[in-house]
Amino acid sequence: MIDPGTITAILVGGLVLLLAIGAPVSISIALPSALCMLLIVDFDRGAITSAQQMLGGANSFALLAIPFFVLAGVIMNNGGIAERLVNLGRVLVGRTPAPLAQTNILANAIFGTVSGSAVASAAAVGSTMAPMQKKAGYDPAFSAAVNVASAPAGMLIPPSNTLIVYSLAAGGTSVGALFLAGYVPGILWALACAVVVFVYARRHPDLKGESFPGMAVFLTTLWRAVPSLGLIVVAIGGIVAGFFTPTEGSAIAVLYALGLSFVYRTISVKDLPRILYDACRTSAIVIFLIAVSTIMSYVMTYARLPQLIAESLFGWTDSKVVVLLIMMLVLLVIGIPLDPTPAILIFTPIFLPIAVSYGIDPVHFGIMMVFNLSIAVISPPSAPVLFVGAQVAKARLEPVIVKLVPFLIVLIVMLFVIVFVPQLSLWLPGVMGLL
Amino acid sequence: MATRKLMTTARAWLDGTLRAICVVLFAVLVLLVAWQVFTRLVLGEPSAWSEEAARYAFVWVSLIGIAIAVGEKADVIMDFLVERLPRSLQRVADIIAYLATLAFVLYVMVLGGLQQSMLAWAQKNPLLPLSQGQLYLVLPISGVLLSIYLLIHIVGTFSSRYVGHVGTPDEDLEAAAL
Amino acid sequence: GGEGEEGGAQQPTVFRVAFNQNAEHPQAQALTELSDALEERTDGAYALELYTDETLGDQAATIEQVQAGTIDFAMVAGSLLENFESDMSVVNLPYLYESPEHQMSVLNDEAIVGDLYDALLEDGIDVMAAYHGGVRNVYSSVGPVETPADLAGQKIRVIGSDTNVRMMELMGGVGTPMAQGEVYTAIQSGVLDGAENNPLIYSSLSHAEIAGFYSRTEHLMMPDYLIAAPSVMEGMDEETTAIFEELLAASVDTELERFAAAVEESVAAAEEAGAQFSDADVEAFREAVLPLHEERVTTERTQTIYDAIEAARG
Ligand code: NA
Numbered sequence: 001m002i003d004p005g006t007i008t009a010i011l012v013g014g015l016v017l018l019l020a021i022g023a024p025v026s027i028s029i030a031l032p033s034a035l036c037m038l039l040i041v042d043f044d045r046g047a048i049t050s051a052q053q054m055l056g057g058a059n060s061f062a063l064l065a066i067p068f069f070v071l072a073g074v075i076m077n078n079g080g081i082a083e084r085l086v087n088l089g090r091v092l093v094g095r096t097p098a099p100l101a102q103t104n105i106l107a108n109a110i111f112g113t114v115s116g117s118a119v120a121s122a123a124a125v126g127s128t129m130a131p132m133q134k135k136a137g138y139d140p141a142f143s144a145a146v147n148v149a150s151a152p153a154g155m156l157i158p159p160s161n162t163l164i165v166y167s168l169a170a171g172g173t174s175v176g177a178l179f180l181a182g183y184v185p186g187i188l189w190a191l192a193c194a195v196v197v198f199v200y201a202r203r204h205p206d207l208k209g210e211s212f213p214g215m216a217v218f219l220t221t222l223w224r225a226v227p228s229l230g231l232i233v234v235a236i237g238g239i240v241a242g243f244f245t246p247t248e249g250s251a252i253a254v255l256y257a258l259g260l261s262f263v264y265r266t267i268s269v270k271d272l273p274r275i276l277y278d279a280c281r282t283s284a285i286v287i288f289l290i291a292v293s294t295i296m297s298y299v300m301t302y303a304r305l306p307q308l309i310a311e312s313l314f315g316w317t318d319s320k321v322v323v324l325l326i327m328m329l330v331l332l333v334i335g336i337p338l339d340p341t342p343a344i345l346i347f348t349p350i351f352l353p354i355a356v357s358y359g360i361d362p363v364h365f366g367i368m369m370v371f372n373l374s375i376a377v378i379s380p381p382s383a384p385v386l387f388v389g390a391q392v393a394k395a396r397l398e399p400v401i402v403k404l405v406p407f408l409i410v411l412i413v414m415l416f417v418i419v420f421v422p423q424l425s426l427w428l429p430g431v432m433g434l435l
Numbered sequence: 436m437a438t439r440k441l442m443t444t445a446r447a448w449l450d451g452t453l454r455a456i457c458v459v460l461f462a463v464l465v466l467l468v469a470w471q472v473f474t475r476l477v478l479g480e481p482s483a484w485s486e487e488a489a490r491y492a493f494v495w496v497s498l499i500g501i502a503i504a505v506g507e508k509a510d511v512i513m514d515f516l517v518e519r520l521p522r523s524l525q526r527v528a529d530i531i532a533y534l535a536t537l538a539f540v541l542y543v544m545v546l547g548g549l550q551q552s553m554l555a556w557a558q559k560n561p562l563l564p565l566s567q568g569q570l571y572l573v574l575p576i577s578g579v580l581l582s583i584y585l586l587i588h589i590v591g592t593f594s595s596r597y598v599g600h601v602g603t604p605d606e607d608l609e610a611a612a613l
Numbered sequence: 614g615g616e617g618e619e620g621g622a623q624q625p626t627v628f629r630v631a632f633n634q635n636a637e638h639p640q641a642q643a644l645t646e647l648s649d650a651l652e653e654r655t656d657g658a659y660a661l662e663l664y665t666d667e668t669l670g671d672q673a674a675t676i677e678q679v680q681a682g683t684i685d686f687a688m689v690a691g692s693l694l695e696n697f698e699s700d701m702s703v704v705n706l707p708y709l710y711e712s713p714e715h716q717m718s719v720l721n722d723e724a725i726v727g728d729l730y731d732a733l734l735e736d737g738i739d740v741m742a743a744y745h746g747g748v749r750n751v752y753s754s755v756g757p758v759e760t761p762a763d764l765a766g767q768k769i770r771v772i773g774s775d776t777n778v779r780m781m782e783l784m785g786g787v788g789t790p791m792a793q794g795e796v797y798t799a800i801q802s803g804v805l806d807g808a809e810n811n812p813l814i815y816s817s818l819s820h821a822e823i824a825g826f827y828s829r830t831e832h833l834m835m836p837d838y839l840i841a842a843p844s845v846m847e848g849m850d851e852e853t854t855a856i857f858e859e860l861l862a863a864s865v866d867t868e869l870e871r872f873a874a875a876v877e878e879s880v881a882a883a884e885e886a887g888a889q890f891s892d893a894d895v896e897a898f899r900e901a902v903l904p905l906h907e908e909r910v911t912t913e914r915t916q917t918i919y920d921a922i923e924a925a926r927g
């Protein structure tokens with residue numbers, strides 16, 4: 001078997017090189033990973049195990065929410081359902097600067113209370129809001145960046161699949177405590193995005209708010225939006241009331257939106273193939289990326305790379321602050337190619353015991369890990385949320401990345417606030433007696 | 436000219452067939468999950484097989500979907516560096532990128548996928564009337580489809596109509612997506 | 614095969630073992646001890662390296678990796694092997710064993726199950742040993758479950774198979790298959806009323822927080838198997854094979870002891886999180902579920918094994 005240094009060089013070098021010549025992001029991760037598989041096992045087993053990991057990575061019921069929410073969003077736009085909702089939002093928060101962008105952030109935070117998936121959130125909210133924002137004169141790259149940046153708030157605001165995975169990997173840390181601990185950081189995430197939008201809006205006076213149009217207009221808008229609000233009542237209400245799981249709720253949302261569009265006669269049966277195909281292609285691109293990143297996480301696990309990273313990084317220091325900084329930097333870097341689920345499964349057993357030995361609460365550590373990896377799902381090059389956000393906004397990737405940079409900077413600063421102020425995570429579960 | 440026309444017809448037929456498969460599978464997927472909710476809430480007898488069936492329909496639709504996405508050059512790339520190169524070097528970069536993709540597709544999806552499928556051919560799925568090997572066949576099938584599209588793209592880079600990478604305005608992208 | 618096969622006598626052979634739970638689990642502990650003993654007895658020539666926490670993929674994936682020879686061993690749930698050899702289902706029936714000791718004695722008895730395990734060899738699966746995987750009980754957010762009537766209308770998450778759905782139906786509830794990752798939220802929101810599992814899983818998944826009534830229905834004792842690629846044992850000399858088999862047998866016993874201790878710890882932890890443990894009318898449930906035995910014991914081989922298991926009751 002080849003040594004870990006060579007594996008790291010192939011993975012990193014291959015990624016950079018392939019990205020530079022304009023290869024697809026998925027292949028830039030997949031090909032170097034498959035090459036490592038070939039070198040560490042053998043030709044046949046490398047192929048078969050890579051294939052198996054790829055299928056395994058895509059074969060997850062929770063991922064189903066992604067195509068469904070993309071589809072629901074596309075239907076809502078084509079069917080005029082989204083427009084009625086957004087008009088209502090405009091009347092309600094119209095006076096803030098860049099009202100539609102702020103509405104987008106709020107919608108992602110609300111969506112986060114039922115869904116634990118940032119990609120699903122970006123798909124559902126983005127495909128609803130992006131066309132509206134475009135019509136209102138927003139730069140599509142900016143509106144996509146707002147949506148992408150705020151979507152992961154739902155990974156922290158409970159329920160959260162990612163926190164459940166952490167609880168498992170951490171050997172049974174209370175899910176209830178983790179869920180409560182996620183509220184404040186999740187809300188802070190959304191607020192951080194709102195601040196960036198606020199600053200942006202001050203430099204773009206054309207995005208200033210509109211004055212309240214009067215009670216009559218408000219009531220008309222509300223009335224017109226009632227059937228659309230029904231979608232939220234059915235989907236979100238059904239999930240909260242325990243009629244179905246979030247993944248199932250996404251399918252119900254599709255059927256409701258479709259039914260309503262037929263009633264409005266804004267969509268006919270012959271439009272369906274185009275709509276289904278549009279949503280299918282968007283989600284296929286993201287699922288393929290998640291599938292191939294599983295090969296890379298397998299290679300890293302098999303070669304024991306995370307353990308070697310830990311050994312080489314923590315040996316020389318006793319400082320809690322330095323150790324935490326290193327851990328957070330490692331996770332920020334590793335999150336670039338890896339999905340949060342494998343990253344948590346691989347790194348929790350290695351990092352958590354070290355963190356605990358420095359007196360860090362496992363609940364707090366879980367929040368910082370998930371906050372950190374939530375930044376990873378929006379940071380390029382490998383960022384499923386970013387791709388979905390750009391796709392549903394029909395925006396090119398590069399300008400979206402440029403607009404995303406200020407959000408990333410503020411969120412990384414916020415990460416270190418979360419890391420070094422444990423009360424932000426531990427206060428709420430403490431008050432509720434779960435610590 | 437006749438060959439080109441034949442090729443265009445064949446390509447259109449392949450695109451159309453794959454799109455139709457995706458659309459049908461996707462519609463089935465929505466209905467499967469709705470069925471799952473229906474059996475639990477209304478019938479009070481939760482279906483055991485619908486989740487398993489939905490997951491595999493999802494894997495199939497995603498992997499066939501990626502083949503058409505690559506066919507339409509809709510996969511995510513970042514070409515801001517390549518854009519700055521002269522046309523001749525862009526052509527070289529494109530060919531290398533396509534060959535890299537083809538290498539992965541042939542090695543992992545076609546070869547690995549086929550072997551995995553054979554290995555699991557007799558392995559029963561606990562809930563579906565198909566063997567695991569049959570369910571895994573989507574990987575080599577998608578691999579072959581991807582290879583066809585990649586070969587078409589490679590040939591396209593040698594064509595006189597090759598335009599290389601130019602910054603696409605958003606409007607074009609939107610039009611292309613619909 | 615393991616690494617270093619090509620090297621000289623100095624290079625130890627390290628077998629890769631896939632495991633789906635964390636390193637504190639009794640099975641992981643037993644395997645670590647087994648590795649230490651193996652290393653000592655073979656003068657450092659052989660050892661095991663555990664890949665815990667499902668990082669090499671879920672259990673179904675690790676079986677396929679064993680078949681392909683990418684990894685050497687995997688610890689997998691008995692139900693998964695039914696997909697390769699349907700007769701394996703006979704040893705996974707509910708209310709089949711009277712105690713974990715009864716279970717371990719028959720499932721590691723060559724005379725009873727040797728033929729069954731050998732049938733897996735042609736699929737590239739070599740069963741090394743059966744380990745105790747806990748006693749599964751019903752837990753619910755509604756209230757304690759004493760009799761089948763208490764389960765009426767309750768949606769209880771079960772393993773995704775027709776046998777398990779049918780079992781829960783006979784027990785009085787509504788068996789609802791669901792991916793484990795969705796169960797916590799589903800119970801919390803009321804999609805499910807409860808689930809069924811052993812106290813270790815119940816505690817480590819924090820399900821005590823949302824379904825506080827854990828009732829000892831003792832309905833299922835599903836074994837876990839340590840499986841290997843057939844090439845692993847073929848490549849081992851006779852002396853080492855003898856040592857390995859001896860250590861395996863011993864580790865089955867240590868695992869059983871450790872499991873009992875871990876159950877006590879888990880029960881304490883779950884009680885701390887607010888769970889109430891109570892006894893159920895096991896005989897009533899057993900009688901309700903017995904029709905399943907007749908429905909599923911249909912071949913000559915399964916009948917022979919079933920009879921042998923019955924005969925071995927104390
Ligand atoms: Na959430």
Ligand code: NA
Nearest residue numbers: 336376379382
């Ligand atoms: Na990333």
